[in-house]
Amino acid sequence: MTGLTRMIGLREDAVVESAGGVLTITHPFGVTIARGLPPGIESLLRELPGTLADEDELARRLVAEGGTSQEVALLYLALSRLRPILVHAVEPLLRVIPIARDAVFLRPALSPGSTVRLSRFALVRRSREGLVLESPLSRHRVTLAEEAMPLLAALGREVMVKEAPEALGHLVAAGLARADDTEDEDPALRAWDFHDLLFHSRSRWGGNDQPFGATFRFAAELPPEPVVKPPPEGVAVELFRPSLEEIAAADPPFTTVLESRRSVREYADAPPTLRQLGELLYRTARVREVFGPGPGMPYEASSRPYPGGGAVYELELYLTVGRCEGLDSGVYYYDPLGHRLVTLPARSEDARAMLAVASAATGGLAAPDVLVTITSRFQRLSWKYSALAYSATLKNVGVLYQTLYLVATAMGLSPCGLGSGDAGLAARTFGLDWVRESSVGDFLIGGAPRDARSGS
């Protein structure tokens, strides 16, 4: 490749200001201050946000305007201090933009005859900046021009360094391409699926420049999803409401419940009763109270027996009933405010398939009595949280699992959390659009355990 130029610039959101001999550069990762820089350097740095310049050309301009060789060295020093916001480009192909305070861009010495290929964790997507190349292992984002497409396509396999030394050096420096096989050999990296590492890195604080946490990014455009989903139409089954005083008096001690809790996949003959289901749901998942909006919480929230991030409570429960004394087999929505089940018009073959998938998740051990499928009304969380909404919903599923485990154990029922379920099948069975509300958890409830040591 010929006609390529190496250039540098500063992130376009950097603001360079000078006053009283102090140069202040404000950027997403903080503020960098430089004192006593010669005016020639200050004015060069003021030009750099959002533009690109040839580094040697900057030095030549400084000298042409009377700068000394010491001042040229000072310019390079000032640029190196701006590393977290320094953009490195190979024009017109690509621009490497730092996205974290600890971004390090060091071009490796690559021999012309060696080869380079794309990182296994790299991805290309459309963004506000056009087409971008990113990786959870990289502290940079690369914007790509159309001219870079042949090289990008070739990088799916190995490309000789001598075919594009400038661009390949930049991609390796940014961690988007690899000149070695570490990713395939390092046991720690091999253990990560592509999507898991991306999800993990983007749902934890730091490491990139995207909005994070309680940003309420949709507050000005959209109302929040309702705190309690309007129940679907259908025949309602009122559920038993236990007396909490009576339960508290009759329950085994907390430590006995905690220490005897286990996953049970094989049940005694008698299935759970409708009354037991009512008690279980009341003690684990009912709405105790609806409150808000209030100061610092611009949405309606609720209180339930299990904790939930931001008191948002985006999770919904659906029951696929194989066997339950007093309740027809079929599919039901749990209305947590009305504490009742609503019968859903699911096809019986879908209900059977739901139970079969759950049984398969136990290695075929369980012949499910009741499958509790947990869905997430994801928008309710993402209305408040940026970047961590999905990870928060999975955490909420975890605490609901444990609440179900403990209450079912206290009641002498058989609980078993499941690690997988079929989201497409669940959406069809419950009549949901899975982009709006999708299954994220699956939990089996059986009658009494078959024997004291069943399951593992």
Ligand SMILES: Cc1cc2nc3c(=O)[nH]c(=O)nc-3n(C[C@H](O)[C@H](O)[C@H](O)COP(=O)(O)O)c2cc1C
């Ligand atoms: C998130 C999660 C996923 C699970 N997935 C499954 C599963 O798919 N199939 C299964 O039979 N057990 C599953 N279990 C149950 C575990 O196998 C069980 O908790 C573990 O073996 C420890 O045994 P114990 O629960 O009896 O103490 C799961 C448990 C949890 C918390």
